[in-house]
Amino acid sequence: MEIFNQIAPLKAFIHAQKQRGKSIGLVPTMGALHAGHLSLIEASKKENSITVCSIFVNPTQFNNPADLLKYPRTFDKDTLLLEKVECDAVFYPDNAEMYPETSLIKFDFSHLDKVMEGKFRPGHFSGVALVVSKLFHIVEPDHAYFGQKDWQQFAVIRQLSEELKFNLKLHSEPTSREQDGLAMSSRNLRLNEQQREQAIVFFRALSAAKTILLSGKSISEAKNLVKEIIEQQPGTILEYFEVADSKNLNLLENVKDSNRPIMCIAGFIGEIRLIDNMFLD
Known part of the structure; x- marks a missing residue:
């Protein structure tokens, strides 16, 4: 497995692979890898000759500096995991490589980044779009996995x-x-034993909401149920629960207004923020 810290050698490696007619799959990550990330690597390997995993804790997508400082960084463990699943290359740049100067570009996605995560983490998706654009230009993948x-x-x-x-x-x-x-998440590494037990409340709330929505209950009733379930769990705070159209992210008042609705939830276990979602299929 090749490990690259700089853009130029990685681009040379990618160019050489493409000259040989090989397809490139990219799995962008921020490290602290778990089985979910590895499943993305495996999905890429099934469809591509070469799989590249990027590991970069992107500062521009954190609107909370404390959250950035506390984000888990486990590069040595990550590389061992990637070697086991036979990832071909790792791109592990530092901030200076990705942002040699302070970036002036800002992205605005209209309503897509004004609801749910965008509402509670202003600027987050601008930072995501910036780093993903850079990665797409650097790696020039045929496929990218999220x-x-x-x-x-x-x-x-x-x-x-x-x-x-x-x-x-x-x-x-x-x-x-x-x-x-x-839901597997790098942030789960920050949960202590008690918090880990508490954290399943978000999955329980989504599952309960799905059951009543599929039985014909309203989104308003589902929101009340989710709020009740979360409030019954000590140490947890609900930030939002919404039902949205999975394509345009318009928030729904009736599940019948979307071909494929998705329920999205976010909240805190202590100071650790977790998110999850579930389709109404």
């Missing part, structure tokens, strides 16, 4: 890719979960 857990991010990147005419195919892979339903 997890469903960050569905709003995927919707934003899909818009970015369509409007800027990136010549690649995007893939959203199903959320990987622990046995008790907790």
Whole structure:
């Protein structure tokens, strides 16, 4: 497995592979890898000759400096995991390589980045779009893979890719979960034992909301149920629960107004913020 810290050698490696007619898959990550990330690597390996995993804790997508400082960084462990699944190359740049000067560019995705995550994390998706644009230009992948857990991010990147005419195919892979339903997340590493037990409340709330929505209850009733479930769990705070159209992210008042609705939730276990979602399929 090749490890690159600089853009130029990585681009030379990619160019040589493409000269040989090999396809390139990209899995962008911020490290602290878990089984969900590895499933993205495996999905890429099935469809591409060469799989590149990027590991970069992108500062421009953190609107909370404390959150950036506390984000888990486990590069040595990450490389061992990537070697086990036979990833071909890792791009592990530092901030100076990705942002040699302070970036002046800001992205605005209209309503896509004003609801849910965008509402509570202003500027977050501008930073995501900036770093993903850089990665797409650097790696020039044929395919790029993202997890469903960050569905709003995927919707934003899909818009970015369509409007800027990136010549690649995007893939959203199903959320990987622990046995008790907790969505796998790098932030789970920060949970202590008690918080880890509490964290499944978001999955329980989504599952309960799905059950009553599919039985014909209203979104308003589902919101009340979710609020009640979260409030019954000590140490947890609900930030939002919304039902949205999975393509345009318009918030719904009736599930019948969308061909494929998605429920999205975010909240805190102590000071640790977690998100999750679930389709109403």
